Amino acid sequence: MLYDLHTHSYCSDGQLSPAELVTLARRQGVTVLALTDHDTLDGIAEAQQAALEPFDAVANEVLDDAMENTTSEDTTSEDTNTNNYKPLTIITGIELSTQWRGRGIHIIGLNIDIDSPVLKAAIHAQTQTRIQRAETIAQRLEKAGVKDALAGAKRHAGGGAIGRPHFAQYMVDSGYVSTIPQAFKRYLGAGKVGDVKQCWPDIDEAVKWIVQAGGIAVLAHPDKYDLTRTKLYELLGDFSEAGGRGMEVVSGHQDKSVTLKLARAADDFSLLASCGSDFHSPKNTWQAVGRYSPLPESCTPVWTQFT
Numbered sequence: 425m426l427y428d429l430h431t432h433s434y435c436s437d438g439q440l441s442p443a444e445l446v447t448l449a450r451r452q453g454v455t456v457l458a459l460t461d462h463d464t465l466d467g468i469a470e471a472q473q474a475a476l477e478p479f480d481a482v483a484n485e486v487l488d489d490a491m492e493n494t495t496s497e498d499t500t501s502e503d504t505n506t507n508n509y510k511p512l513t514i515i516t517g518i519e520l521s522t523q524w525r526g527r528g529i530h531i532i533g534l535n536i537d538i539d540s541p542v543l544k545a546a547i548h549a550q551t552q553t554r555i556q557r558a559e560t561i562a563q564r565l566e567k568a569g570v571k572d573a574l575a576g577a578k579r580h581a582g583g584g585a586i587g588r589p590h591f592a593q594y595m596v597d598s599g600y601v602s603t604i605p606q607a608f609k610r611y612l613g614a615g616k617v618g619d620v621k622q623c624w625p626d627i628d629e630a631v632k633w634i635v636q637a638g639g640i641a642v643l644a645h646p647d648k649y650d651l652t653r654t655k656l657y658e659l660l661g662d663f664s665e666a667g668g669r670g671m672e673v674v675s676g677h678q679d680k681s682v683t684l685k686l687a688r689a690a691d692d693f694s695l696l697a698s699c700g701s702d703f704h705s706p707k708n709t710w711q712a713v714g715r716y717s718p719l720p721e722s723c724t725p726v727w728t729q730f731t
């Protein structure tokens with residue numbers, strides 16, 4: 425079994441359609457995939473449908489184009505033989521934007537009921553928040569000298585959940601910066617003008633939505649928040665108290681020391697361990713679908729609770 429419990433499609437800030445993502449996951453040997461787009465469930469039905477089909481030739485072709493200029497030692501011509509594709513199970517998922525003590529924190533919901541009225545209402549509110557937030561980001565960027573950012577970001581979002589990566593893409597296209605990381609470093613990252621997060625709900629609220637939708641709340645990539653050990657433990661305490669049951673012990677390729685630190689924290693709070701690539705695009709080879717550092721044996725994997 426190969427799990428990837430954190431991935432994105434173009435329904436939020438990923439590059440591939442849900443069907444293309446499913447095809448790529450199969451190529452990579454993934455057997456259980458969670459689509460966890462930012463604040464939306466729009467891609468789930470397509471992913472579920474694609475997983476039922478033996479082989480999506482159209483998606484595979486589009487994927488070949490998307491993967492052009494990408495070298496991956498994991499993708500050989502043999503892998504593209506449809507006979508090698510194993511069945512794929514889709515786990516319903518979402519990555520909710522929240523805040524905790526003024527910091528932006530991401531909480532993953534796994535195995536959620538996508539028809540839950542509570543969750544649907546929450547997502548509607550998150551969508552409205554994203555739209556208003558995009559306007560605020562654009563106004564702030566305008567003051568910093570970046571013109572027409574809202575229209576540009578909307579073009580990149582293409583009707584999906586609009587976010588900072590779409591602003592970053594626009595800024596690269598328009599020559600304000602030369603790379604996406606540079607856009608975050610100068611304009612959109614933590615503490616910069618375009619970092620707007622006060623609008624998001626508290627972690628408790630997001631955990632409650634996930635629990636009410638019958639899912640498991642998992643703290644996403646705990647090492648990405650730049651927290652001291654004391655602060656991380658305070659966050660994990662608050663998260664557990666709110667009903668959070670898991671944390672990502674492994675997110676993509678990470679140092680062994682980080683993995684061991686997070687495995688220890690999961691153990692200290694009796695949290696289930698999750699792992700995933702946080703895949704967004706085939707061009708990012710360090711966040712490839714189904715590829716991440718190993719989960720320590722001491723952990724209790726979150727999938728032991730999947731029914």
Ligand code: AMP
Pocket residue numbers: 437462521586587588589604605608609613704
């Ligand atoms: P948002 O959902 O609008 O807050 O945007 C957050 C997303 O931006 C994350 O999920 C990442 O995909 C992306 N992101 C955050 N920081 C960086 C960075 N330093 N470089 C590139 N992408 C980033």
Ligand code: MN
Pocket residue numbers: 432437462589704
């Ligand atoms: Mn993202």
Ligand code: MN
Pocket residue numbers: 519530644645
């Ligand atoms: Mn995230």
Ligand code: MN
Pocket residue numbers: 430432519702
């Ligand atoms: Mn993510």
